[in-house]
Amino acid sequence: MAGQPDLGRADLVTMLAELTGKPATEVPDRIGSMELAWLVHLVEQRHERRLDLSDDQLAGIRTVDDALAVFRTALTVTADG
Template sequence: MAGQPDLGRADLVTMLAELHARPAAEVPDRIGSMELAWLVHLVEQRYDRQLDLTDDQLAGIRTVDDALVVFRTSLTAPADG
């Protein structure tokens, strides 16, 4: 589907596994502020787009699934420009 990012849960888990140098199977579902910053950075690089996330959106991200929902929403929003 056009405009739909190909970002999936497995992608985020793989990114977190790289951060902690551990197998993806050992990545916990809950993420902290360091993991969140890492994910935002990598997703922005991968899609060459700044994720313009609000404080409320960021505060609501506590798990990999939370991050996936917020990132997909941000990536499908019209880019400013």
């Protein structure tokens, strides 16, 4: 799996469940600024690297799927560069 980050939608939902104290099945798809900050922090910790996200990338994250796409791209770029 070279170049492909080990991060899936279920991982992000589990992280959000930890923040909210809700079961993963009850985690909403929409992400607010607090949830986004939490996810960035945990993804950086888990992958032991800083995500260099632009303001445009951050502003475009409104859902779990948005976050997954941006994080995977950032992790792939960081891993390759």
